[in-house]
Amino acid sequence: MTRLYLDWNATTPLRAEARAAMVAAMEITGNPSSVHAEGRAAKAAIETARAQIAAALGAEGADIIFTSGATEAAALALAGRGVACAEVEHDAVSAWCDNRLSVDGWGRVTVSDPASAALQLANSETGVIQVLPEGLWAADLTQAFGKIPFAFNWLGVTCGFISAHKLGGPKGIGALVVKRGTEIAAQLKGGGQEMGRRAGTENLIGIVGFGAAAQAAASDLAQGMWAEIAEIRNILKEALEFPTKEVYFPGWETPLECKATGEGPLEVLPNTLSVVAPGWKGETQVMRMDLAGIAISAGSACSSGKVRASRVLRAMGWGEEDAGSAIRISLGPGVTRDEVLRFAETWRAAYQKHRGRR
Structure with missing residues (x-):
């Protein structure tokens, strides 16, 4: 049977839209940081994917910083900040918490200082959707993105974590979404890629697949x-x-x-x-x-x-x-x-x- x-x-099966976009991206030769035509073509493909993700997430005007996944995105936003988080958070978030907040029998948490806290929008085990307080520093959007309607720009949070493979994209690519003008210190330093927040040659194929998957997921949700x-x-x-x-x-x-x-x-x-x-x-x-x-x-x-x-x-x-x-x-x-x-x-x-x- x-x-x-x-x-x-x-994790989710790879969407046909993501697969097709990734196969096409394999034919792009240039390094996105190069200024010649081949490099500009690679850079344009990345920026198209960035725009697709911003539109799907309701994050137009925010900075989308590509990472290796939501775990790295969480580390980029939380390392050294001494944040509080709920006891039900994913390990990638709770690993950075200095103060763990208790929840009730429904999984609800009360936060006294949202600006110094990180919370998930939806729990991966129970599916419970958390009501995020205004002014929250960081939100784990990994399980919610593509499944329920929301917009990053309406949540009232400063940062958000997302991952491609949770909505039909490839594994090994995610992003930190940040309100424009927010100071985020780079952990990987070098060539200054991703607006100086995450150095290293971009994962072009993964990014393009992420963009296509996000666009398709948003269409599914709307329908x-x-x-x-x-x-x-x-x-x-x-x-x-x-x-x-x-x-x-x-x-x-x-x-x-x-x-x-x-x-x-x-x-x-x-x-x-x-x-x-x-x-x-x-x-x-x-x-x-x-x-x-x-x-x-x-x-x-x-x-x-x-x-x-x-x-x-x-x-x-x-x-x-x-x-x-x-x-x-x-x-x-x-x-x-x-x-x-x-x-x-x-x-x-x-x-x-x-x-x-x-």
Whole structure:
């Protein structure tokens, strides 16, 4: 049976638009810093991609600094600043935090000094969308970009991090988006590329692919594709719910209100569903589904590939066993109703088998 990929928050398949743009860029010979015709052609391709990303992100007039990914973008914005961040932030952000802010059972955080804080707009595990305070220094936009409507220029933040491979672009390219006039000290120094903020010859092929992917993602969002994906996600949620309420959905309910039904007080990403099956390790669930031809993820995975209890769910108040029994299903364009029902049927059968052994 054809494998089913339900781990879109980890990375996405390369869009046809990005692939075509990258193949065309491979024919461009020049170095973008060269002043001859070949160099100018390379520079023009980069500036076209920069404009495509700015338009898709609602960041016209802001500086878009290309990096190797959102992790480097976060480091460029946060290193040495002593920022505060929520306990549910991605490791690429929390690694730079001097002060960690607690969250409630829905994943909400209160910030007293936004100008010295960094927060995610959307959580990759639960899908919870955070309300960002005005004047925030930095926002992790990685999971939200291309999935929900927003504009960088309307968020009231100074910096934002984005990554190409989360919306159908290539891996290894991202960007730091900065309000024009903001002082950002370069960490990589040398030739003065990227407005003096990030030295080194630009990744022309990756940048061009990023631009094409961002443009296509914005078109999908405008045409209502993610609203359709939300409907399929809701079908999946209903298919996983049991009459006796044996599984829980962080972000849709809190650990103190596990019998609650319906949506929580916050919005969630249209493609994301976190599921807790108490007593069934997330790592085991991932392996069982992988053997069945379905790719999902556990609550959190470190760089070495070892699965551990979800730090995000623990911060939200879920117990150690529950946090270690979480999986994340994340959908994307092209995932069908029949496919999520196939997952639900496969997962329920494995779950019942697991319970029979307890």
